[in-house]
Amino acid sequence: MDKVIWHNGIRIPVVEVVSVDKAGRIVIPKAIRDDAGIDERAKLLIASAGHGRVVLQKLDVKGIAARLEKELTGKNVTEIARRVREDVNARIRKAYPDVFA
Numbered sequence: 001m002d003k004v005i006w007h008n009g010i011r012i013p014v015v016e017v018v019s020v021d022k023a024g025r026i027v028i029p030k031a032i033r034d035d036a037g038i039d040e041r042a043k044l045l046i047a048s049a050g051h052g053r054v055v056l057q058k059l060d061v062k063g064i065a066a067r068l069e070k071e072l073t074g075k076n077v078t079e080i081a082r083r084v085r086e087d088v089n090a091r092i093r094k095a096y097p098d099v100f101a
Helices: 030-036 061-072 077-095
Strands: 005-007 010-012 043-050 053-059
Touching: none
Parallel strands: none
Antiparallel strands: 005 010, 043 053
16 A cells, blocks of 8 residues: 655655654654565664764665675675775774784
């Protein structure tokens, strides 16, 4: 059931006000879950966007996995991971030279 509102050909977003409980939890209202295709299996990325804004992004885990599989086919993933670790370690040593003196 589509709960999206259209007005003069423009999609009006579904908006709700929610509260945060003592544990920091929120409930995503059903209309928003339905509109975004979020169910109990969904994975969400949450990020602070500054100025009091928090962003939730539904992740397409299967899509990400398929894309990585396609992009990494025939590549030496172990070697890629080794180079990334070396790069990260070099950046850390450069940013914190006192620690590695």
